[in-house]
Amino acid sequence: MSKVIQIEQLKKTYHLGKVEVEALRGVSFEINSGDFVSIMGPSGSGKSTLMHIIGCLDYPTEGKYFLSGQDVSKLNDNQLALFRNQKIGFVFQQFNLLPKATILKNVELPLTYNNTHSKNKKRLAVQALEEVGLGDRLKHRPNEISGGQKQRVAIARALINHPSIILADEPTGNLDSKTGGDIMEIIKKLHDDGNTIILVTHEPEIARYGKRIIYLKDGVIDRDEVIV
Amino acid sequence: MILQSLIIALESLWANKMRSVLSMLGIIIGVGAVIAIVSVGTGSTQQVTSRIANLGSNMITVYPRTARGQGGRVSSGSSQEKFSLELADYMEKFCPSIIKVIPVKQVNGRLISGDINVNTTLLGTNLDYADVNNYEVDTGNFISKNDDQERRQVMVLGSQLAKDLFEDANPIGKRIKVNYDGQVYMFDVIGVMKEKGGSMGGDLDDRAYIPLSVSMDKLTNSDFVTSYIAQAASSEKAATAVNELKNFMVKFLNDENEEQFRIISQDEILDTVSSVTATMSIMLGGIAAISLLVGGIGIMNIMLVSVTERTREIGVRKALGARNAHILFQFLMESLNLTSFGGILGIGFGWGAAYFLSQYGNWPMVIAPLSIGLAFGFALFIGIFFGLYPAMKAAKMNPVDALRYE
Structure with missing residues (x-):
């Protein structure tokens, strides 16, 4: 199975004034294509920082991060x-x-930033919204739909460019438990369809949807369990 | 990328219609003011210059300067006493660029017709005066050669004066009493002039015209005239003619420092008028430009607020793959759209204001394409200049921080 993510000795240090905060202190792991990995940890464990780096929103201070075989730390x-x-x-x-x-x-929106032709753009977006069951709400605005529906819109948006990984950061954090369960079922189905999922959460029952759980603590990996 | 940014920017402006219109207001007023002011400037200048040109082209007037005698009295031998009828002939002879010199003897008197009396200027002159001034008779005749030679007490009325004295009645053939210097003279009205308007040294319509000989020999019993009106051969020769006249007068009066006479040409008046209006235009244009600038600062202010307010949106866009340049163009396009729409509305506004003012001021409406181009171009420039800083601020945002922004 090909490795979609390879992380080697990743470190991230923030400078807050004169204080240096080591959010990540040497994290290494690999994620296979098609895997469903939960990243867990208490607040301050570095899981948000890790997610930002995996999501290409931030640079690591040290270490290597390969996404689909490419060294992300070298990109502009x-x-x-x-x-x-x-x-x-x-x-x-x-x-x-x-x-x-x-x-x-x-x-x-994501299609806008890769020059997809406007006709295809609409077709693809409608298709993605139909897949999450919102094909009849196209003209609504976010304040006119429920929280669960908003998250389904966000999932449709995440899927539209057929990404290598889906990065979900506390996707149920703002939802009641029933709606959260519905969302998790959708994410589980995405995994069943072959998508690679990385789920960041602090809720153990949500994390257990994954096939593997990485526990972070104080900027290092505490445990790495495969759920059978 | 630019097209996408344009669409995104338009959507965002549309979503904040009220704010967009309010922030455009400065630009609308600025551009409108520039166009209206330039239009009013050119329109009124055209009106004034055409009126001056209408007075009769190539006209040069020679006046005696008030002589500075001792004790406030006009000293004997003052220049006024050299402004004789013969001098007009000499001028014609010695100034080759001048084709005609008309002597004018002007007096102030009281005109009485029935129970109406009017104080006005009586202008003693001859037939050529009407010619040179492009001044036409409406009814009756102007003063003829015979009238002058035989010193007939006849009078031609300016259009306003005719109205004042006779209202709607036909003045031709009516008799008018003229009270001058304690004496009463009777004049027959032989003509009424067409409406002409203002001119060098007064409103022609308010005057009465009488034969030169009458005003010199009968009314004032003087050998000297008030002024000469010289006509240059052509408008191109007007400047030469002025110089010739000046040289002639300096020699004739033996007046090296030009203290005893004054020469006023139409060119000179036109120059003065246009320099005054040009100064006014520059001043008002400057004020308009400042209001454009203030409008631009308003745009920058709004854009900065908008960038801060939409920090999260910027984070989301970046997370979804927007490059820094996408964000930069999006916000730049927003400010550019604001100023260009503002500019277009401002052109309409300025046009309307110019039309209204031209109707009000009764001058031709002139919209210079240059002023439109300049005002609109300046508005675009302001959109870019004042939009750049907020747009760069937006583009440089760190996606992580922007996403976390509450």
Whole structure:
């Protein structure tokens, strides 16, 4: 099985004034294509920092990060933007939809940044929204739909460019447990369809949807368990 | 990429319609003011210059300067006493660029017709005066050669004066009493002039015209005239003619420092008028440009607020693959759209204002394409100049921080 992510001795140090904070202190792991990995840890464990680096939103201070075989730590801003667009589908706790744009426009957004023709853009976006069961809400705006529906829009948006990994950061954090369960079922189904999922959470029952759980503590890997 | 940015920018402006319109207001007013002011400047200048040109082209007037005698009295032998009828003939003879010199003897008197009386200027002159001034008779005749030679007490009325004295009645053939210097003279009205308007040294329509000989020999009993009106051969020769006249007068009056006479040409008046209006235009244009600048600062302010307010949106866009340049262009396009729409609305506004003012001020409406281009170009420039800093601020945002922004 091919390795979609290889991380070697990753370190990240923040400079807050004169204080140096070591958010990551040498983290190494690999993730296979098609895997479903949960990253767990208490707040301050470095899981957000790790997620930002995996998501190509931030640079590591030291160490190597290969995404689909390419060394991300050597990429410039524009190349990182391209990677975010092509290789990564984000699902955020806060949904992060554009409030003034319709749901359709929100889902089309990643296509806007890779010059997809406007006709295809609409077709692909409608298709993605139909897959998450929102084909009848295209013209609605985010404030006109429920939290669960917002997260489904975000999932449709994450999938639209067929990314190498789907990066979900506390996707159920702003949802009640039933809706959260529904969202997790959708994510599980994405995994069943062959997508690689990386789920960042601090809730053990959510983490258990994954096939493997990486526990972070104080910037290093505490445990790495495969769930049978 | 630019097209996408344009579409995104338009969508975002549309989503904030009220704010967009308000921030455009400065640009609308600025551009409108530039166009209206330039239009008013050119329109009124054209009106004034055409009026001056209408007075009769190539006209040069020679006046005696008030002589500075001792004790406030006009000293004997002052220049006024050299402004004789014969001098007009000498001028014609010695100034080759001048084809005609008309002596004018001007007095102020009271005109009485029935129970109406009017104080006005009586201008003693001859037939050529009407010719040179492009001044036409509406009804009746102007003063003829015979009138002058035989010293007939006849009078031609300016259009306004005719109205004042006779209202709608036909003045031709009516008798008018003229009270001058304690004496009463009777004049027959032989003509009324067409409307002409203002001119060098007064409103022609308010005057009465009488034969030169009458005003010199009968009214004032003087051998000297008030002024000469010289006509240059052509407008190109006007400047030469002025010089010839000046040289002649200096020699004739033995007046090296030009203290005893004054020469005023139409060119000179035109120059003065256009320099005054040009100064006004530059001043008002400057004020308009400043209002454009203030509008631009308003745009920058709004854009900075907008960037801060949409920090999270910027983070999301970056997470979804927007490059720094995408964000830069998006915000630059927003400010550019604001100023260009503002510019277009401003052109409409300025056009309307110019039309209204031209109707009000009764001058031709002139919209210079240059002023439109200049104002619009300046608006675009302001959009880029004042939009660049907020756009760069947006583009440089770190995606992680932007996503975390509450």
